Each structure stands twice: as C-alpha cells, then as structure tokens.
Amino acid sequence: MTGWRATSVSQASGTGLLNAETCEWDQEILRRLGLEDVKLPELVGAEVTAPLNAEAAALLGLEPGAAVLIPGPDGGMNQVGNAATSPGEMTFSMGTSGALRLAAEAPAFSPRMSTWSYRSPVGWLSGAAASGCTNCVDWAKDRLFEPGTTYADIEPQLSEQPRDLPLFMPFLFGERCPGWQDQRRGGFLELHPSHTRADLYQAVLHGVTLSLYHCYRELTDLNGTPDRIILSGECSPHRSGRSWSLMSSAPPWSFRSCSTAPSWVR
Secondary structure, three states: OOOOOEEEHHHHOOOOOEOOOOOOEOHHHHHHOOOOOOOOOEEEOOOOEEEOOHHHHHHHOOOOOOEEEOOOOHHHHHHHHOOOOOOOEEEEEEOOOEEEEEEEOOOOOOOOOOOEEEEEOOEEEEEEEEOOOHHHHHHHHHHHOOOOOOHHHHHHHOOOOOOOOOEEEOOOOOEOOOOOEOOOOOEEEOOOOOOOHHHHHHHHHHHHHHHHHHHHHHHHHHHOOOOEEEEEEOOOHHHHHHHHHHHHHOOOOOOEEOOOOOOEEO
C-alpha cells in the first residue's frame, strides 16, 4: 500500500522477537533461532503514517498520498479503545475465545510461563486467554438442542439457584493459559441421570466462566488486583440476558454496569 516495510513496536511485541528492555529486535533471540540474516521490518511508533501509493489508491478508490497508519495488535488496540491504558486497568474480552489484558508499568513475566507480556500502542500489558469461550456455548446450543433453537429459547430453562450441576471442562478447542496444551480435550464430569440438557448447557456457562477466572488469577498473582475491569464482547449484559447474569454472578467475581460510560465495569 505504501511501499514501506515497517511495523509498530506494539505489533512486534507479540512475536517473541522483541527485547522487552530496549524495544528493539533481540539479536540474541534471532541468533538462537537462526534468523540473524532475516531482514525484519523497521520498528516505528504507533502514530507513524506513510502515504498511500498510486496503485493501492486506484484499487481502493482513494486519493494517492492518503495517510496510512501503522497497524497495531488487536488486543492492544482493544485496550486503547476501552480507555484502559493506565496501570491497573483490565479489559476482559469475551468472544470466540476469551482474553484478559491488564495495563502495567513494565513487562511482567510469570515464573510459571502461564501469561504473556506485550505492548499496546501506549504501554505494557500482561495478558492471559482461554481458547474456550462462546465457541463452547455455541457448541452446546447446537449439539444439545434441536436445530433452530435460539439462545432466547434456552435462557428461560436456566436457573440462578444453587443446584447440583455436572462439571464442564472447557477445553474443546485446546487450552491456552495457563497450561498451553493445544491437544487437551474437554468434557463433562459428575454426570447424573437426573441432569437435563439445560443443566449441561448451564454447566458449560459455568465451566467457561471458571476457566476465565483461572486466567484472571494468573494475572492477579503476577500483577495484583486490577482497579477496574472493562467487559466487552458477545457476553455483555445487553446481548446475553440471563446467561450474562449466570456467568457474571458465578463465584468468585461479579460485574456491575457503569452508568457514566459505554463499557461494563467491575
């Protein structure tokens, strides 16, 4: 688009090739990986632009010379978009997978290697993620209920009262934080003949929630308790109704809405 090979420091921080102290390509890592002869892109700041070249402008229907902003990582940009860039502010994204990112003053490295450290365009982040989130919920809806069943059809069958539910291991799509086992399998434990498909569906909600809480604990053990948590994604309250209530009220955390901002805040 511009003829210029460059990447932002925040984008490069997710490659594992960036020196966390200097924010330059780490020559020792490159040597160990046999990449010392590879020409990596120039590292630039998050606000750098380059002019759109004539060929790309014609394809896009834009004026040549339009400013093209250097790209940033999706997680880091999510942090900026939610105005969660001060140390102690966490974003909690719930989509196909689930991710938690905590703004930090400096890189933080887990002794258990259960989290990762990378940059947003404006500062350091500690991150943790679960491969199983709404993809597990979609799987449960599609496998446990008749074709055409909607989430609105299922939610009246759920209960917020304490009950004996099976345990769902939410690793249908492998495990990220903290174990990093792509081959790990999911399933139900403690099944009983009395359990209904609504019970199984609710157990999936709980299993996903507790997996995400495991990620949260890994981050807080390393960085301390966040000052606030901003929630985004498919399980925000205006999208998920009772499922949201069940997930957010499950021990040991709870979320509440913030009436002064468009985000949902703990």
